[in-house]
Amino acid sequence: MNTDALRGHMDALLLSVLEHEPLHGYAIIEALQQRSGGALSVPTGTVYPALRRLERVGHLTSAWATVGGRKRRTYRLTASGRAALAGERSAWQEFTSAIGAVLSPRPQHDA
Amino acid sequence: MNTDALRGHMDALLLSVLEHEPLHGYAIIEALQQRSGGALSVPTGTVYPALRRLERVGHLTSAWATVGGRKRRTYRLTASGRAALAGERSAWQEFTSAIGAVLSPRPQHDA
DNA sequence: TTCCACATGTCGCCAGTCTACATGTAGGCT
DNA sequence: AGCCTACATGTAGACTGGCGACATGTGGAA
Numbered sequence: 395m396n397t398d399a400l401r402g403h404m405d406a407l408l409l410s411v412l413e414h415e416p417l418h419g420y421a422i423i424e425a426l427q428q429r430s431g432g433a434l435s436v437p438t439g440t441v442y443p444a445l446r447r448l449e450r451v452g453h454l455t456s457a458w459a460t461v462g463g464r465k466r467r468t469y470r471l472t473a474s475g476r477a478a479l480a481g482e483r484s485a486w487q488e489f490t491s492a493i494g495a496v497l498s499p500r501p502q503h504d505a
Numbered sequence: 506m507n508t509d510a511l512r513g514h515m516d517a518l519l520l521s522v523l524e525h526e527p528l529h530g531y532a533i534i535e536a537l538q539q540r541s542g543g544a545l546s547v548p549t550g551t552v553y554p555a556l557r558r559l560e561r562v563g564h565l566t567s568a569w570a571t572v573g574g575r576k577r578r579t580y581r582l583t584a585s586g587r588a589a590l591a592g593e594r595s596a597w598q599e600f601t602s603a604i605g606a607v608l609s610p611r612p613q614h615d616a
Numbered sequence: 617t618t619c620c621a622c623a624t625g626t627c628g629c630c631a632g633t634c635t636a637c638a639t640g641t642a643g644g645c646t
Numbered sequence: 647a648g649c650c651t652a653c654a655t656g657t658a659g660a661c662t663g664g665c666g667a668c669a670t671g672t673g674g675a676a
Contacts, residue, residue, distance in 0.1 A: 395596075395599055395600075395603065397513055397596075398512070398631075398632090398663085398664055398665070399512065399513030399514060399596075399600060400604075400663095400664070401509070401510065401512040401513060401632090401633095401662085401663060401664060402509060402510030402512060402662095402663085403510060403604055404663085404664075406608055407604065407606055407607050407608070409607050410607055410610075411607060413610070414611070416625090418623075419623075419624065419625090420622065420623050420624080421623095421658085426607060428515055429606055429607045430603040430604075430607055431606060432604055433602075433603035434604075434607070434663095436664090437665060437666075438623090438624075438625075439625090439626080439627090439665055439666065440627055440663085440664050442624065442626085442662095442663060443625085443626080443663085444663085444664085446625090448667090450673060453669095460654095462622090462672090462673070463672060464622060464623060464625070464672065464673075465623070465624075465671090466622095466624090466674085467623090467624070469590075475520075482608075482609070483608060484513070485506075485510075486604070486605075486672075487567075488506055488544060489506075489510060490544055490576075490601050492538070492541040492542070492544035493511075493514055493517075493518065493545075493597070493664080494597075494601075495540055495541050495542060496518050496521055496522060496537060496540045496541055497517055497521045497593075497594060497597055498520070498569060499521075499524070499594070500525070500547050500598065509632085509634070509661095509662075509663090511632095511633075512631090512632060512663090512664095513631095513632085514664095515632080515633080518633065528656065529654075529655090530656095531653065531654050531655080532654095547633095548633085548634060548635075549654090549655075549656075550633075550636080550656090550657085550658095551633055551656090552634085552635055552637065553655065553656055554624090554632085554633090554657085555632085555633090557656095558632090573641090573642075573653090574641060574642060575640095575641065575642075575653060575654060575655070576641090576652095576655075577654070577655090578654090578655075583651085594666075598628055610622065
């Protein structure tokens with residue numbers, strides 16, 4: 395799976411996966427894959443820039459850590475990020491219900 | 506509503522709205538708006554090029570008609586378009602379930 | 617020493633959506 | 647007559663953001 399249809403929903407995904415625990419980029423990618431049952435394979439070229447963008451607008455903060463000799467940049471939700479997540483969730487509801495309403499197969503109208 | 510998050514789902518919307526009856530561009534825009542309960546306002550600059558693209562790849566055919574002195578280009582689903590619609594529908598299912606799985610608020614894990 | 621998993625990052629491409637503009641008819645209202 | 651709105655189609659160009667490909671480096675196992 396995984397067309398470029400994710401467009402516009404990446405923020406929601408990233409914020410959601412960071413809701414309960416701070417994670418670093420690589421772990422975020424794995425978390426997305428696991429949570430979606432393997433359906434989502436988000437490439438690094440998408441995730442890292444997106445994380446930086448979310449930090450730039452204040453929805454995330456980051457901190458470096460070294461674990462086992464590996465450098466990680468760990469991201470954490472801010473209050474603003476939490477609010478944004480709530481907004482993304484309701485936007486997602488509206489979005490799916492709107493598209494779903496159009497897409498749902500309706501029986502051929504019979505007189 | 507209506508961000509550019511429609512990206513990648515326009516084809517599905519257009520094919521779906523044409524499933525049971527041929528329509529012309531202007532009517533398609535109105536149909537999308539009605540079916541979505543007013544949520545979708547797709548601009549002409551999106552719809553007309555998209556229709557032409559779908560015709561180019563063989564999912565639609567078009568024919569001119571004059572109704573009340575107005576020229577209309579009426580689009581109709583082809584067999585290929587019907588197949589594409591089925592594909593779009595199942596892709597939409599997969600898509601929403603994948604994103605939904607990530608987005609759904611999960612309770613804070615407590616020991 | 618080779619290879620893979622871990623880990624982060626950038627650059628440039630590109631598809632597709634949107635804004636704004638251009639064009640024209642029909643019909644109602646004043 | 648003149649104006650406005652709904653109907654109807656279309657294009658050009660800007661913008662956006664996800665993606666593929668590349669670059670870099672560590673730790674550990676074979």
